[in-house]
Amino acid sequence: xxxxxxxxxxxxxxxxxxxxxxxxxxxxxxxxxxxxxxxxxxxxxxxxxxxxxxxxxxxxxxxxxxxxxxxxxxxxxxxxxxxxxxxxxxxxxxxxxxxxxxxxxxxxxxxxxxxxxxxxxxxxxxxxxxxxxxxxxxxxxxxxxxxxxxxxxxxxxxxxxxxxxxxxxxxxxxxxxxxxxxxxxxxxxxxxxxxxxxxxxxxxxxxxxxxxxxxxxxxxxxxxxxxxxxxxxxxxxxxxxxxxxxxxxxxxxxxxxxxxxxxxxxxxxxxxxxxxxxxxxxxxxxxxxxxxxxxxxxxxxx
Numbered sequence: 001x002x003x004x005x006x007x008x009x010x011x012x013x014x015x016x017x018x019x020x021x022x023x024x025x026x027x028x029x030x031x032x033x034x035x036x037x038x039x040x041x042x043x044x045x046x047x048x049x050x051x052x053x054x055x056x057x058x059x060x061x062x063x064x065x066x067x068x069x070x071x072x073x074x075x076x077x078x079x080x081x082x083x084x085x086x087x088x089x090x091x092x093x094x095x096x097x098x099x100x101x102x103x104x105x106x107x108x109x110x111x112x113x114x115x116x117x118x119x120x121x122x123x124x125x126x127x128x129x130x131x132x133x134x135x136x137x138x139x140x141x142x143x144x145x146x147x148x149x150x151x152x153x154x155x156x157x158x159x160x161x162x163x164x165x166x167x168x169x170x171x172x173x174x175x176x177x178x179x180x181x182x183x184x185x186x187x188x189x190x191x192x193x194x195x196x197x198x199x200x201x202x203x204x205x206x207x208x209x210x211x212x213x214x215x216x217x218x219x220x221x222x223x224x225x226x227x228x229x230x231x232x233x234x235x236x237x238x239x240x241x242x243x244x245x246x247x248x249x250x251x252x253x254x255x256x257x258x259x260x261x262x263x264x265x266x267x268x269x270x271x272x273x274x275x276x277x278x279x280x281x282x283x284x285x286x287x288x289x290x291x292x293x294x295x296x297x298x299x300x301x302x
Contacts, residue, residue, distance in 0.1 A: 142165035
């Protein structure tokens, strides 16, 4: 069984090459790698991938003529899915050698599941294991699993609304439902969570596998961390959670609706960032973060 590894790329070249090498180093040969370069300004990149593709027909490289942004490039990457399973890998993350064999085994045990979340280790820019506050919280909210466990329905939605414990670049998706659902347009921060919840609302299920097979890179000064400090990511989160609350309520999932509208873990995250924003004199960030912490459940606009 072949797994499509989709690789929407824009970022650090050295880390990108490490990510690519980790795909090449899989113990299972059953994968294809499709790189969709969103126009990163480095002239060496096409030659690098051209040389790889000349040696290995499983590798395809494409470069966008116009920058599409994260959401647009992710949506474009999905148009290249050809096999039963697919993963949208981060261009700075690392597959451990057993990744492909792990997700294929999980799929074979639970072939109806649309989402496979395997075991993940978090690393920093120097490839060292880290466990900051965000990832400690993820561990706290995640279900306790030894081996593999199948989750679905409102209980799974409630769990993810309490705290998003998914590591999106590590997730393997069942391609037919993944492509049919696709990412919601206009989302840059919660697009992965939105897609998972859309599949769950449609009756999809998730396999959680405790087998460690992926390294997720956490950047201390990443774009997402600055979005958080400026508070802009929480504007998107607040609107998303409020909208999800309405969607869950329309389905009769009242507990999930209440949990989404409260979005407690998102508020706590904003509260933790607020002192740093104050010290950094991020005045707009302070206003955004304060509003996110204190706004009544269900309010979406400032």
